Amino acid sequence: MKSLVEIGKSALKAKRELIKLGTKEKNEILLEASKALEENFEKIISANEIDLENGRKNGLKTSLIDRLMLNKERIFDMADGLRQIASLDDPIGEVIRMKTLANGLTIGQKRVPMGVIGIIYEARPNVTSDAFGLCLKAGSATILRGGKEAINSNKAIIQVLKEAIRKNGVDENIVQLVEDTSRESANEMMKMNGYIDVLIPRGGAGLIQAVVKNSTVPVIETGVGNCHIFVDESADFKMAKDIIINAKTQRPGVCNACESILIHKDIAKEFLPEVAKALKEKNVEIRGDEETRKIVEGVILATEEDYATEFSDYILAIKVVEGIDEAIEHIAKYSTGHSECIVTENYSNSQRFLQEVDSAAVYVNASTRFTDGNEFGFGAEIGISTQKLHARGPMGLRELTSSKYIIYGNGQIRG
């Protein structure tokens, strides 16, 4: 088993080979790898069965077992994912801006690979192939550190990927798996400045916070979404109801699902019973403030904590507000900065909401469920950033790159 420092050194070597690869070469590897995943699906399923067996023995929750489970369909989906990445535009080499200065220097800013990207994730083995594909297309070497629950599946997938890479005559260490799945290895990985250029944690809030707190390598924080919908006085009721039902119930477990709705007081009496009925039909539990409880029967009193919680479940917090000021105030206080929406027909309020709400994605009259790399047209995503630095919102290939200045001179010296 390679030590992390050895893995880091191999990644530094591999990244220099990657810098020289063109789009065609990268796509060839991706297509070869997708073919290899399909050809070797039985081998991967066998390895996955060991993980599933261990998981059941160790009393893993059913939802985790489901995430961990691979079948032919899921493996073919992973292969399709790689083919899709191959079809995307290559972000590397694009000159973002370029100009010639008075002294004759021509300065351009060019999109270049990040270098080495580390991914720390949990029990989803499909991340192994997805992250490899995205990082490769973005020109970076990848160090993957998946959860111990999926180690056998991950090893099998990596072996298949590496074989495809070698077939293309490229350094197989452009992707590496950390086989030591101890907590110590994760902590060591978070301190690998000089080897890893950026760390992206993918998983639950606990994992993400651990990486943010312990990492000295730059981190992109992803994920947690306490998303709000504010229904303004002038909202179209049917539109508001449809958006709320979609944002809450279409897939409640994901980060762009809605967790709290804010209702303008002047429409609360008319609108709330309507939306409460629709929510009840979808088995959504409502936790509301006193005003909501006056209007809708059987509503549990919402606590401070409820307003601050990403339920990821069929639970919705409701608050009746004075108007847009209180709505913006409430969102500033409780939001995690992921996605928020105003439903309104009022032009000025729509503009104020877009301007003053400080979240990665701010919507007028549309479901928060659209905050997603595929829906935004990026083709694929590595996660959704909720930090301000580097990338904010869905991260596609472009967000996995860095830039450098290239300067063409003819002997200029500084005076």
Add this chain to the structure above:
Amino acid sequence: MKSLVEIGKSALKAKRELIKLGTKEKNEILLEASKALEENFEKIISANEIDLENGRKNGLKTSLIDRLMLNKERIFDMADGLRQIASLDDPIGEVIRMKTLANGLTIGQKRVPMGVIGIIYEARPNVTSDAFGLCLKAGSATILRGGKEAINSNKAIIQVLKEAIRKNGVDENIVQLVEDTSRESANEMMKMNGYIDVLIPRGGAGLIQAVVKNSTVPVIETGVGNCHIFVDESADFKMAKDIIINAKTQRPGVCNACESILIHKDIAKEFLPEVAKALKEKNVEIRGDEETRKIVEGVILATEEDYATEFSDYILAIKVVEGIDEAIEHIAKYSTGHSECIVTENYSNSQRFLQEVDSAAVYVNASTRFTDGNEFGFGAEIGISTQKLHARGPMGLRELTSSKYIIYGNGQIRG
């Protein structure tokens, strides 16, 4: 004295006021503040004299005393700096890209303020006003934590700035000074996730590494520059010599000064004596490899450490290399990723160098001394990033911003 949490809370409040300020209002504050600095220069000098007195008592080095010292000219330069920032284009509000999807959603990516920017710096009181000006123009609230040596100067400057802000009817907490200059306060500031969106350390390598190592808030690493110039076989000798002398001696103490030169072996015998003579005239000490020592007399043998060192002084490391491959290899091994240059007349080598050298600024035939926000035409800079995440190279106003997605819908829900 406000606690750091109180400062953080005030900053969160102030940032929400800043989001609403237009370019005109921000410029008015900058111009008011620049006037106030000039009008109050004597008050600032008096406070600075206390710092200087304390510094002398505590045996501060002359170079540090010089950095700490303010006089009328330096204060008027600070005021000019703010006026210059007022004259720059406002980066906020620019829509970087925008498109309408098939489902009718119009999605735009808009440049928005970072929010709250923390600056940790040492004994240069001019940073107090420069950082305030840049962050304000970029729409962010600033928390400044300067060195204890400059505390009286910083307090006096902040007081003047705050008065100007109040005169414009804006929350004076858009800039705040951490008056507790203990190490504990710096460490506490590095953990203020939820209050501070990004921390930028400005100062020596020790300070920067401390912030990178201890901060849980996202950091932009600035500064250290072990810059290289590779003189290729086909180089114009006069151009190469001029560039080396400029990059090494025009201002040896700064991060974009050259620290090592690499000479193609086929021109070493002819070129090295020429450049050594010019360096000697500028009192530059040469530390070279065995090959260099064979050609130039009185050269100290360079150690591994010499090649890895940012001398920031009249010292230069030299190595004779086989050619561009070894040059790129050497740079990959020793460079800090700041600025590197190739002097060549060979087209293919120039392209390879630009492509394969992984530094923030890569030059063909020009001095590394140009890596600077002003020289690049950004108008002003907060520092030079040597990390890959978010910003790389000189950071102007644009690099102090974040972005958000704004989405215009008409009732879209996800299917």
